Amino acid sequence: MAMPTIKQVRAYTVRGGGADYHDQGAEHWIDNHIATPMARYPEYRASRQSFGINVLGTLVVEIEASDGTVGFSVTTGGELGCFIVEKHLARFLEGQCVTAIEKMWDQMYFATLYYGRKGIVINTISGVDLALWDLLAKVRREPVHALLGGPVRDELQFYATGARPDLAKDMGFIGGKLPLHHGPAEGEEGLRKNLAELATMRERVGPDFWLMLDCWMSLDLNYATRLAQGAHEHGLKWIEEALPPDDYWGYAALRRQVPPGMLVTTGEHEATRWGFRLLLEQGCCDIIQPDVGWCGGITELIKISALADAHGALVVPHGSSVYSYHFVITRHNSPFAEFLMMAPQADRVVPMFNPLLLDEPVPVNGRMKASVLDQPGFGVRLNPDCALHRPYTH
Numbered sequence: 001m002a003m004p005t006i007k008q009v010r011a012y013t014v015r016g017g018g019a020d021y022h023d024q025g026a027e028h029w030i031d032n033h034i035a036t037p038m039a040r041y042p043e044y045r046a047s048r049q050s051f052g053i054n055v056l057g058t059l060v061v062e063i064e065a066s067d068g069t070v071g072f073s074v075t076t077g078g079e080l081g082c083f084i085v086e087k088h089l090a091r092f093l094e095g096q097c098v099t100a101i102e103k104m105w106d107q108m109y110f111a112t113l114y115y116g117r118k119g120i121v122i123n124t125i126s127g128v129d130l131a132l133w134d135l136l137a138k139v140r141r142e143p144v145h146a147l148l149g150g151p152v153r154d155e156l157q158f159y160a161t162g163a164r165p166d167l168a169k170d171m172g173f174i175g176g177k178l179p180l181h182h183g184p185a186e187g188e189e190g191l192r193k194n195l196a197e198l199a200t201m202r203e204r205v206g207p208d209f210w211l212m213l214d215c216w217m218s219l220d221l222n223y224a225t226r227l228a229q230g231a232h233e234h235g236l237k238w239i240e241e242a243l244p245p246d247d248y249w250g251y252a253a254l255r256r257q258v259p260p261g262m263l264v265t266t267g268e269h270e271a272t273r274w275g276f277r278l279l280l281e282q283g284c285c286d287i288i289q290p291d292v293g294w295c296g297g298i299t300e301l302i303k304i305s306a307l308a309d310a311h312g313a314l315v316v317p318h319g320s321s322v323y324s325y326h327f328v329i330t331r332h333n334s335p336f337a338e339f340l341m342m343a344p345q346a347d348r349v350v351p352m353f354n355p356l357l358l359d360e361p362v363p364v365n366g367r368m369k370a371s372v373l374d375q376p377g378f379g380v381r382l383n384p385d386c387a388l389h390r391p392y393t394h
């Protein structure tokens with residue numbers, strides 16, 4: 001059967017939740033005094049939105065084929081992403097056969113090398129790549145995981161990220177990842193508060209439930225080391241993204257200094273096989289956490305994951321809904337997945353990219369059967385009630 005070609009690429013923004021999941025209303029746990037690198041400025045300490053964590057907004061990429069099939073994806077990128085898609089990347093896509101995914105990725109990456117390599121440009125390339133995989137899988141009438149070699153297990157299991165690991169345990173999740181609330185700028189008192197919070201949560205969840213701390217790039221090596229040492233008695237399973245992403249040397253030192261048995265994880269703000277090669281070869285972490293909507297897409301995550309597997313490292317993608325579930329279920333070195341609790345009080349399960357996607361699957365009792373992911377493509381639809389805006393055309 002002759003495979004269709006790409007007829008048109010369109011890029012939209014949408015506000016309010018969605019893929020830019022930090023773009024939430026007030027009183028949400030995800031913006032409640034969470035430690036960040038900006039916390040050294042008191043005026044930016046109480047809210048990450050105050051320094052602009054949600055300025056980008058969601059990027060929606062739609063790719064229409066000559067047979068009328070439409071693939072799409074959502075990621076973090078907003079209007080900047082729309083410009084890059086419409087004014088730069090579209091030329092490498094329109095007219096191409098829907099199967100030419102490797103070639104299109106290669107052209108998008110090397111054509112933007114002079115201003116890309118990480119951040120918004122790789123987020124945008126990731127969004128295009130995810131839409132291409134959605135399109136190809138829909139043309140072949142298969143779920144994306146079938147194009148990746150198929151499931152290696154019958155179901156996914158999840159840990160939950162949010163303010164209430166105690167509630168997550170009752171919901172059947174295998175662990176709970178807390179956001180760290182206080183950074184070095186709040187001194188010894190802040191460190192004591194961090195450890196007291198962890199101690200309280202350990203009391204509530206008992207001795208065996210996984211507890212992790214997500215430090216969102218906010219610490220320095222000495223503080224991270226002391227936090228890890230203090231957290232050890234409370235059974236901290238891993239310390240996540242303790243340092244800024246460029247401090248490969250700091251991560252390597254931290255990994256040598258944390259108490260034996262504690263895992264060091266990072267990677268959600270890293271991009272491409274080259275960035276993850278640095279993390280792996282410098283011995284920075286035990287688990288890499290690429291976000292498939294930010295690291296280069298499925299095409300790049302395949303390369304990153306194979307490299308990690310050769311290094312004996314686990315790949316547990318940063319929460320990215322169906323886009324990571326279809327990958328995780330096909331890889332032995334991805335034994336579990338992340339689920340971000342997007343309910344404001346982290347007290348109930350709601351779809352991660354709420355309200356943007358229809359049919360977005362969520363864990364039930366902390367698990368998701370492979371059969372839930374058997375619809376063509378990534379198995380989701382855009383919610384027609386979410387107003388899309390197309391700021392640029394080409």
Ligand SMILES: C[C@H](O)[C@H](O)[C@@H](O)[C@@H](O)C(=O)O
Pocket residue numbers: 030034161162178179180214216268318319340
């Ligand atoms: C909970 C963290 O502060 C971030 O908001 C979260 O998006 C990310 O770091 C994660 O690992 O889920």
Ligand SMILES: [Mg+2]
Pocket residue numbers: 214216240241268318
């Ligand atoms: Mg994180």
